Each structure stands twice: as C-alpha cells, then as structure tokens.
Amino acid sequence: RDEAALLAALARRPMAGFDLKPLYRVLAAAGQSQASTRDAREEKGGRPGPPEPLPVPAGDVKLAAYLLDPVRNRYHLVDLARQFLGVEVEEGPADRPADPACRTPALLGRDAALCARLRPAIEAEIAARGLERVYREIELPLVPVLAAMEVAGIAVDREQLERLGRQFAARSEELAQRIYELAGETFNINSTQQLGQVLFERLKLPVVKKTKTGYSTDAEVLEALAAEHPIAELVLEYRSLAKLRGTYVEGLAEHIGPDGRIHTTFQQTVAATGRLSSTQPNLQNIPIRDEPGRSLRRAFVAAPGHRLVAADYSQIELRVLAHYSGDRALHEAFAHGQDVHARTASEIFGVPLEQVTPEQRRVAKAVNFGLAYGQTDFGLARALRIGRAEAKRFMERYFERYPGVKRYMEETIRRARQTGEVTTLFGRRRPIPEIRHRVPHIRQNAERVAINTPIQGSAADIMKLAMIRVHGALLREGLSARIVLQVHDELIVEAPEDEVPRVAALLRREMEGAYRLDVPLVVEVKAGVNWYEMEEMNG
DNA sequence: CCTGACTCGC
DNA sequence: ATGCGAGTCAGGG
Numbered sequence: 001r002d003e004a005a006l007l008a009a010l011a012r013r014p015m016a017g018f019d020l021k022p023l024y025r026v027l028a029a030a031g032q033s034q035a036s037t038r039d040a041r042e043e044k045g046g047r048p049g050p051p052e053p054l055p056v057p058a059g060d061v062k063l064a065a066y067l068l069d070p071v072r073n074r075y076h077l078v079d080l081a082r083q084f085l086g087v088e089v090e091e092g093p094a095d096r097p098a099d100p101a102c103r104t105p106a107l108l109g110r111d112a113a114l115c116a117r118l119r120p121a122i123e124a125e126i127a128a129r130g131l132e133r134v135y136r137e138i139e140l141p142l143v144p145v146l147a148a149m150e151v152a153g154i155a156v157d158r159e160q161l162e163r164l165g166r167q168f169a170a171r172s173e174e175l176a177q178r179i180y181e182l183a184g185e186t187f188n189i190n191s192t193q194q195l196g197q198v199l200f201e202r203l204k205l206p207v208v209k210k211t212k213t214g215y216s217t218d219a220e221v222l223e224a225l226a227a228e229h230p231i232a233e234l235v236l237e238y239r240s241l242a243k244l245r246g247t248y249v250e251g252l253a254e255h256i257g258p259d260g261r262i263h264t265t266f267q268q269t270v271a272a273t274g275r276l277s278s279t280q281p282n283l284q285n286i287p288i289r290d291e292p293g294r295s296l297r298r299a300f301v302a303a304p305g306h307r308l309v310a311a312d313y314s315q316i317e318l319r320v321l322a323h324y325s326g327d328r329a330l331h332e333a334f335a336h337g338q339d340v341h342a343r344t345a346s347e348i349f350g351v352p353l354e355q356v357t358p359e360q361r362r363v364a365k366a367v368n369f370g371l372a373y374g375q376t377d378f379g380l381a382r383a384l385r386i387g388r389a390e391a392k393r394f395m396e397r398y399f400e401r402y403p404g405v406k407r408y409m410e411e412t413i414r415r416a417r418q419t420g421e422v423t424t425l426f427g428r429r430r431p432i433p434e435i436r437h438r439v440p441h442i443r444q445n446a447e448r449v450a451i452n453t454p455i456q457g458s459a460a461d462i463m464k465l466a467m468i469r470v471h472g473a474l475l476r477e478g479l480s481a482r483i484v485l486q487v488h489d490e491l492i493v494e495a496p497e498d499e500v501p502r503v504a505a506l507l508r509r510e511m512e513g514a515y516r517l518d519v520p521l522v523v524e525v526k527a528g529v530n531w532y533e534m535e536e537m538n539g
Numbered sequence: 540c541c542t543g544a545c546t547c548g549c
Numbered sequence: 550a551t552g553c554g555a556g557t558c559a560g561g562g
Contacts, residue, residue: 211544282555
C-alpha cells in the first residue's frame with residue numbers, strides 16, 4: 001500500500017529530526033513484516049531473511065542536546081528553541097507525543113521547522129565541545145540498534161510466570177497470617193506507617209533509624225530487629241514476596257504483547273553517565289541475587305527452536321579503572337588473568353594469592369566494589385558491618401598497595417575542580433558545578449560523582465560501541481540471531497539453535513574488540529533455553 | 540497526580 | 550551518610 005511504500009522510502013534515506021527512535025521502531029517493525037511476507041511469497045519458508053539495514057540517522061537534536069547537558073531532566077523542543085534560537089513557543093507534538101490533540105498540521109509543521117533550524121545551531125555546539133565522536137560514532141548509530149531490539153522484544157512464558165505468582169501468593173498469605181498473630185491484630189503490612197506503629201508502639205521494639213516522616217522500617221532495620229523479635233524476619237520475607245508479585249509477576253504480565261513477547265523501551269537520554277535505562281517495563285532490574293526472585297528468569301525464554309545467548313563483560317569497571325589509573329598491580333592482575341578480588345585480598349592482607357581465605361576475598365571484593373563509587377570508610381564499614389576504624393585500615397592498606405589508583409582519583413578530582421566537568425573515554429562530558437561548593441557534604445558528593453562518572457560512563461561507551469558492532473556483524477553475516485536485551489554490562493541475544501556457536505564466537509569477538517584498553521576486555525558467554533538456566537560457553 | 544519509602548538491577 | 554537507574558505501594562492533594 002501507499003503507507004508501506006512511504007515507510008520503505010523513509011527507510012532508504014538518512015533522516016534528521018528530534019527523537020528519531022520511535023520512528024525507527026516503526027520502520028524496523030515494517031521492515032521485519034515486509035521481509036517475512038517477501039520470504040513467504042518466495043516460499044523460502046520458516047524464518048525471515050535479512051531485512052534491509054536501516055541507515056544511521058543524519059542527526060537527532062534530542063540526542064545532541066543530551067550530549068551537551070546530560071544532567072537535564074527533560075529535552076523538550078520548546079526548551080531547546082528558547083535556549084538555542086531565542087524563540088518562545090507553546091509545546092507541540094514533539095513534546096507531547098501522547099497527546100493527539102496537539103497533532104495538528106500547523107503544529108506538526110511548526111515542530112518540523114523548529115527542528116530544522118535547531119539542528120545546525122545545536123550541532124555547531126556539539127563540534128565546538130568535542131562531542132562529534134560520541135555523537136556520530138556512538139549515539140546516532142545506536143538508534144537503529146535500539147529500535148531493532150525494542151521491536152524484537154523477549155519471549156515470556158506466561159504460564160511459568162503465573163505458576164510462580166501462585167507460589168509467591170500462597171507463601172505470602174501464610175506469612176501474613178503469622179505476622180498478624182505475632183502483632184495481635186491485622187493491618188496493612190505494606191504500609192510503612194502501619195508497620196511502624198505495630199513494631200515500635202505496639203511491640204515496643206527499639207527504634208534504630210528514623211526517616212523524615214517517622215520510623216524507618218527498611219531491610220537494614222528489620223535485619224537488626226530480627227535479633228529482638230521473630231516478626232522482623234517474617235516481614236522481610238513478606239515484603240520481598242510482595243515486591244516480586246507486584247513489580248515482577250503482575251507488572252511484567254501486563255506488558256506481554258499479543259506476540260507473547262515483552263517490548264521494553266530503552267531510554268537513551270536519561271542517565272547522566274551515558275548508560276541506557278529501560279522502562280515500560282524495566283527489564284534491567286530482573287532479580288538474580290536471591291531465590292525465589294531469581295526463578296523469575298525461567299519465565300524469560302527463547303522462542304521454539306532458539307536459545308538465549310548471554311554475553312557479559314567481566315569486571316569492566318575495574319578494567320576501565322586499571323586503564324585510566326595505569327596502576328601497576330591492577331594492570332598485572334588483569335594482564336595475567338588473575339582473580340582480581342583474590343589478588344586484592346592478597347595485597348591488603350599481605351598473604352600469598354593461594355592462601356587467601358573466602359572471608360578475606362569477601363572483604364576485598366567489597367573494597368573493589370566501592371572504588372568506582374568513591375567509597376568512604378564510613379560506607380565500607382556499613383557495607384561490611386564492621387567498625388569504621390577497621391574499614392579505614394582496609395582502605396589505607398588498599399591505597400598503599402595500589403598507589404596508582406589513589407593518584408588517579410586525586411588527579412580526577414583536581415581536574416574536575418579546575419574544569420567543572422569530567423569526561424569519558426569517548427569524550428562524553430558531565431558538568432559537575434557542585435565540585436566547588438563550599439558546603440562539605442555537597443562538595444564531597446560531587447567528588448564521588450567525579451570519580452564514578454568516567455568509570456561508569458566509559459564502560460557505557462564501550463558497551464554501546466559493542467552493541468553497534470554486534471548488531472552490524474549479525475546482519476553482515478546473514479544470521480537470524482538478534483540482540484534482545486542489554487543490562488549495562490551484558491547483552492542477551494536470541495539465536496536459532498544452529499547459529500548458537502557462531503553467535504557465541506561473534507559476541508566474544510565483537511565485545512572484546514569493541515575498544516582497546518591497556519588491559520584486556522574479557523567477555524563470558526552463556527547459553528540456554530531460558531534466562532535462568534544458562535551453561536557457560538567459554539571453551 | 541505527586542512525593543516518600545522501599546527494593547530490584549548493574 | 551558509596552555511583553547510576555525504574556517500579557510499586559501508601560498516603561495525601
């Protein structure tokens with residue numbers, strides 16, 4: 001039809017605009033259905049052949065505005081028009097895509113015209129601020145990749161999800177009854193207010209922490225109260241099940257489409273560090289650490305005849321830190337493929353690598369973990385539940401053994417203070433005006449941001465580059481496998497069974513080769529019929 | 540519809 | 550008072 005012809009014409013020519021991903025999503029979906037009808041006509045049978053790759057957008061003023069100031073909470077055309085053109089206008093369809101009332105020919109035309117005038121102005125700033133590479137080589141090429149991922153979606157086994165839901169509900173009911181017995185009354189356990197009254201007024205348990213508005217009942221408090229009264233542990237388990245039921249079982253079920261798949265939206269202009277985020281639903285926070293939450297991953301499945309192949313970067317943030325700091329010991333650990341937490345334990349506790357105990361390794365892991373966040377002795381003490389003095393000794397010992405890391409952190413803060421901003425490997429920038437603030441806690445918070453952003457943001461740069469490479473390689477090699485999810489350091493691909501070995505090799509090659517750091521990038525690959533049971537493929 | 544408390548992920 | 554996100558629920562407007 002005319003519409004199909006129009007979409008095909010659009011898909012052939014690079015476009016510039018404002019927030020092009022939704023349009024690319026339409027184009028990707030049309031390309032997918034076009035490829036399958038074409039193949040059906042030509043009786044190729046089975047799987048659709050390769051769709052025409054969509055061109056990289058010529059420009060996107062929303063992405064450009066995000067790169068110029070990634071901290072803003074919105075990137076509306078009206079704000080950009082004011083900032084870059086000095087024009088004051090009412091919101092139109094570009095800023096209210098969900099509002100059909102503003103989708104009038106006049107306003108559509110006006111937004112298009114604004115966008116056309118904005119592009120040269122805003123792209124001049126991109127060039128002037130050294131953001132050309134991250135714009136042209138990362139964010140713009142990523143648009144068709146994200147659109148394809150959103151269109152692909154991930155298959156969900158609704159019956160499996162519902163089975164888990166029933167298990168959680170049964171256990172939840174059991175816990176609620178026992179909680180009411182111990183409380184001596186029924187109440188809404190989900191209400192922090194009512195729970196606070198029961199715990200601290202009726203049962204007279206000690207108040208260990210308060211919030212702005214009353215008693216704190218968070219997990220840390222309940223864990224402390226577990227020593228005082230059996231109700232605390234029951235509430236903890238009840239609350240975790242309530243979370244699983246509400247957010248994951250019911251929340252995810254609402255998003256299963258008629259194709260039996262969940263199609264999330266990846267936000268490209270939200271995280272100040274350059275990471276992606278995932279909404280409606282968020283598929284980047286599916287439980288993994290504890291059962292029974294982890295079992296939800298059984299509901300994320302590969303289509304019949306397919307496998308999920310998951311590839312994750314091993315310790316990418318610590319590797320970025322090793323690269324940036326040039327620290328000798330950290331370099332050595334990665335160059336020799338050592339267990340980096342064991343190596344750190346060996347350094348802080350002064351014992352040979354082979355004699356590191358699991359407890360020492362656990363402490364070292366917490367120290368390593370906190371590095372990228374600008375951790376303080378106070379924070380480490382809390383995380384490990386040890387004294388502040390002891391935490392301080394661990395940190396001092398760490399920085400003695402890794403002086404390059406200490407130097408790097410001091411230098412990063414010094415430079416941030418001088419320039420008022422920090423940058424990533426690819427030149428992505430983040431302004432940090434608070435780094436010169438005279439109130440200590442505000443300034444210290446800014447210093448942690450200054451430490452964290454280059455590390456988290458560079459890892460995000462590398463992952464985005466890897467996604468572009470993997471997507472391109474899959475198409476180029478004529479494979480039917482498609483990227484379906486990204487979870488910050490992990491890519492999930494859905495592949496026909498017979499493609500799995502090639503896809504595993506491709507993922508390792510393209511991800512490890514995405515960027516050349518001074519230490520190797522290492523990728524671990526796993527495959528399985530669902531996201532829970534996955535076998536390593538690191539042969 | 541918004542905010543705060545809470546909890547999930549990396 | 551260790552970084553970055555999103556969603557749910559309760560409770561109030």
